[in-house]
Amino acid sequence: MRSRSKLLDILLDSPAHQIKAMPAVDYGIDDADPFPFLAIIGQEEMKLALLLSVINPRIGGVLLIGPRGTGKTTAVRALTPLLPFVNRSLCVEGCTEAMLEEGGMDAICQHCQQKAGYGEPLTAVDKIRIIELPLNARLEDVVGGINERIATEQNRIRLERGILGHADGRILYIDEVNLLSAPIADAILDAAAQGHYTVRRGPLKQRYRARFTLIGSLNPEEGRLRPQLMDRFGLRAVVRGLDDIDLRYRTYEMAMAYWQDPTALSALYAEEMEVLAIEIENARELLPRVVVEDDGRSLALSLIKKMGIASARAEITLFEAARAHAAADMRTEATTDDVQAVALLALRQRTSSSITQFLADQDAEDEGITAVIQRENR
Ligand SMILES: [Zn+2]
Numbered sequence: 255m256r257s258r259s260k261l262l263d264i265l266l267d268s269p270a271h272q273i274k275a276m277p278a279v280d281y282g283i284d285d286a287d288p289f290p291f292l293a294i295i296g297q298e299e300m301k302l303a304l305l306l307s308v309i310n311p312r313i314g315g316v317l318l319i320g321p322r323g324t325g326k327t328t329a330v331r332a333l334t335p336l337l338p339f340v341n342r343s344l345c346v347e348g349c350t351e352a353m354l355e356e357g358g359m360d361a362i363c364q365h366c367q368q369k370a371g372y373g374e375p376l377t378a379v380d381k382i383r384i385i386e387l388p389l390n391a392r393l394e395d396v397v398g399g400i401n402e403r404i405a406t407e408q409n410r411i412r413l414e415r416g417i418l419g420h421a422d423g424r425i426l427y428i429d430e431v432n433l434l435s436a437p438i439a440d441a442i443l444d445a446a447a448q449g450h451y452t453v454r455r456g457p458l459k460q461r462y463r464a465r466f467t468l469i470g471s472l473n474p475e476e477g478r479l480r481p482q483l484m485d486r487f488g489l490r491a492v493v494r495g496l497d498d499i500d501l502r503y504r505t506y507e508m509a510m511a512y513w514q515d516p517t518a519l520s521a522l523y524a525e526e527m528e529v530l531a532i533e534i535e536n537a538r539e540l541l542p543r544v545v546v547e548d549d550g551r552s553l554a555l556s557l558i559k560k561m562g563i564a565s566a567r568a569e570i571t572l573f574e575a576a577r578a579h580a581a582a583d584m585r586t587e588a589t590t591d592d593v594q595a596v597a598l599l600a601l602r603q604r605t606s607s608s609i610t611q612f613l614a615d616q617d618a619e620d621e622g623i624t625a626v627i628q629r630e631n632r
Contacts, residue, residue, distance in 0.1 A: 259583040261533035264292065264526060265301055287516040290523035291332035292530065295505045296496050300329055303491040303599050307467055308337060308382075308425075309537045310578035313488040313571055313600075315468035317431070317479075320493030325505075326471040330427050334384060336531045338538055342380040342423050346415050348450070348463030350377050385421040385466075387428045397441050398453050398462065413453055418445045419462035431470035432479040439483055442468075446486050488571040489599040537581040544577040546588040553590045557597055563604040572600040 294301060303316045318326040343350050349362035354376065359367050366376050387396070398416030405411055418426070418441065426442075428434065434442070445451040445464040452461045468486060472479055496502045511519045520527075546554070554576065558568045573588075575596035580588035 259533070261305070261530065261537060261582045261584075264530050264533065265305060265582075266298060287520040288331045288334050289328050289508075289512050289516070290520055290527060291329070291336055292523050292526050293508050293512070293519060294325060294329055294332065295508060296498070296501050297325065297329065297493060299599065300326070300491045300493050302595075303489045304329060304333055304469070305336075305534065305582065306575055306578040306596065306599075307469070307489065308333060308534060309581055310541055310574050311467045312574045313578060314567065314574075315425075315470070315487050316489045316491060317484070317487035318469070318471040318491050318493050319474055320471075321475065321495065322473050324493045324495055326493055327429050330384065330469055330471070333425075335527055336534055337382040337384070337425070338531075338535050339379050339381050340423060341377045343377050343463070345376060346419060346460065346462050348422060348465070351375070380423075382424055384425045384427050384469075385417060387417055387426060389430055389433065391417060391438065393435075393437050393441065396438050397445075397451060398460075400455050400458075411455075411458065413455060413458050413460045415460075415462045416453075418442065418451060418464040418466070421466040422463045424466055426466040426468055428468070428470045430472060430476065431483065432472040432477045434483075439480060443482055443486060485565060485567060488567075489575060489596075490602050491599060492602075533582075536584065537578070540584060540586065541577060541581040543586050544580050544588055545586065546573055546576055546593075550576060550587075550589050550593045554593045554597075557593075557601065558604075561601060561604070563601065565604050568601060568604045571604075572597065575600045 291301070300318055303318075307313050307316045318329070320326060341350065345363060345366050347363045347366075349366035353361040354366075354370055359370070362370065362376070369376060394416065396416050396418055398414050398419055401412045401414040428442075441451070446466070446468060449465045450461055450463045452459060470479075470483075470487060496505060508519070551573075554569070554572050558572065572593065576588040576592040579592040579595050580586070583592075
């Protein structure tokens with residue numbers, strides 16, 4: 255039997271560094287080092303879901319559900335040093351050289367047509383970043399609007415993209431996603447569904463591209479998530495408090511080590527984090543060549559059928575997650591093992607007792623209506 259890939263090894267057997275081996279050096283104040291992803295104890299499901307969504311954005315992001323204090327936000331921020339470099343459009347409408355090559359000048363916006371004419375680049379290499387949506391964000395912060403500073407200082411009106419526009423090609427993280435106000439949730443849903451949105455202010459109108467990977471977290475004690483928003487997330491990871499008391503103690507030790515000296519803790523994990531980042535790049539490169547083999551496909555489809563899932567997003571999420579899992583293992587065929595490894599993450603999002611109930615009620619209602627129609631027809 256072949257051995258597991260480095261990426262999955264690193265992930266599933268996170269090195270248990272003895273943090274007492276950490277040098278007691280004072281590096282001064284520095285909040286630039288996020289908590290090392292590999293120093294997160296346990297929570298394999300959450301870590302796997304996050305990495306799969308980085309490897310394959312088509313999975314459609316991740317929803318982390320769990321009580322407060324289980325490290326959801328820490329884990330998301332810890333992804334930062336692991337995120338790959340991508341070719342990023344410099345234009346708010348998302349024009350790229352690839353679009354120009356495929357569709358000619360008509361495929362890009364007027365502004366970029368000019369740039370292309372002068373031989374200027376339309377894209378630049380950029381590391382994927384995480385954009386956090388602040389809980390107190392206003393609708394105009396989210397979608398954008400008139401730049402008030404320019405309006406007052408220079409007495410001219412300029413539209414500016416909001417957080418959604420800035421999140422294009424990046425990861426949009428929403429903590430406490432269930433507490434979003436309805437208008438903001440609607441704006442995010444629209445942008446996520448269409449991949450762009452348009453801002454109109456008086457005579458001004460601007461379209462912004464907004465294709466982002468959505469990561470959300472919520473504490474179920476603080477209210478439900480609207481079903482439309484729930485359906486936007488690809489995977490759902492359940493984050494539970496750790497049962498094992500030794501693991502709990504190690505989590506406490508890690509938290510203290512980070513609190514005392516984030517730079518030193520990062521240094522302790524720097525080497526493995528570097529290897530993991532390279533493995534993620536490799537998996538992303540391999541992904542386009544990964545196919546789901548026949549048995550894997552049959553298993554996935556029969557799971558979806560048996561669970562009576564309506565949303566077509568089930569297939570997308572399950573197949574794309576299985577492909578990402580195979581890529582993480584450096585294989586070009588996703589098998590039944592890959593499907594099984596991700597099935598819970600991909601499908602628990604899609605089953606809903608209320609939908610099952612709704613469909614049952616609808617069937618009953620349809621039967622009633624059909625009976626009436628048949629009686630009238632006699
Ligand atoms: Zn453009």
